[in-house]
Amino acid sequence: MAATGQAVAADYVIDTDGAHASIQFRISHLGYSWLKGRFNDFSGEFQYDAANPGDSEIAVNIDTASIDSNHAERDKHLRSADFLDVQQYPEASFVSTDYIPNGDGTATLEGELTLHGVTRPISIDVEKIGEGEDPWGGYRVGFSGETEFALADYGIDYNLGPASETVYLELEVEGIQQ
Template sequence: MKLINAALLGTTLAISNLALADDYAIDTKGAHASVNFKINHLGYSWVIGRFDSFKGSFSYDGNQPSAFRVSIDTKSVNSNHAERDKHIRGEDFLEVSTYPEATFNSTSYKAKDDTSGTLYGDFTLRGVTKPIAIEVQKIGEGKDPWGGERVGFAGSTTVTMKEFGIPMDLGPQSAEVQIDLHVEGIKL
């Protein structure tokens, strides 16, 4: 009987914790969020860029983010060089005509302390879905000047291009891409 009561209590607490989480929309309209990337160019320099169009949401219970979802318009890649962006959109890299969207859907979060942790989830790029881990840091939270509530996070992960079916090989220095997320959520 004690085992059944403990199981019921654990289930009740898990459900009540989910009920306490608030939903947030990522503030892309106000340009208070970004999805950036950085890749080594042949061992000589860095190509830095971003995706201009994306959307997403997450839940937050005052301790940790959960149910984190991001959808990226791959056609919106912007490395500040039109010819390079055309190449990145093509078959050698993102093949945006076939794969117009990249997504991330979280599966779990492991806190390191009160303001940092690791967000685990499934990342889909170029039609390939792989589990990734994003190192997350809470930037801050509170009321905004318009009476709303906001919370912000920054996160970073590194992915290997070949694992996501990207055929272009620029050498070993350029095999990985660092992805940085800066997210400000507005409570719904």
């Protein structure tokens, strides 16, 4: 592997311990500004082979109670039955079903997002950021992704007006080869 500079098919764990991964969101606040936040606690694993990227797979689990919009009262409301209902749905998840490379370092990641007790297909636009040996003797690969979805598609129907119906997700994933 060191001789080629490329990883072969391998399993990776998302580096959340080192804070080299993030799940961030934004949603319009009544059409006047962007509310931004993140999920602080999540975990995941993926398989990736640079020679055969179409064979890639990923699974991610998110602790919905870890939502953080930098405002304690708003976060309490977001955790309530009006939005995430973390008592009933303490976890969200994403499991890939297909990885479609475009041949230029970008791809479409297809999969099933489960949120608020509802599972629906979703597509994520992905860009490979890089891969290689790290300073600690390991091997890493990183990706960035973006997607969007309507809250109503996942049974979240709290009315904030038409400008606030869509959530935009930004995903940063750095994996450590196992």
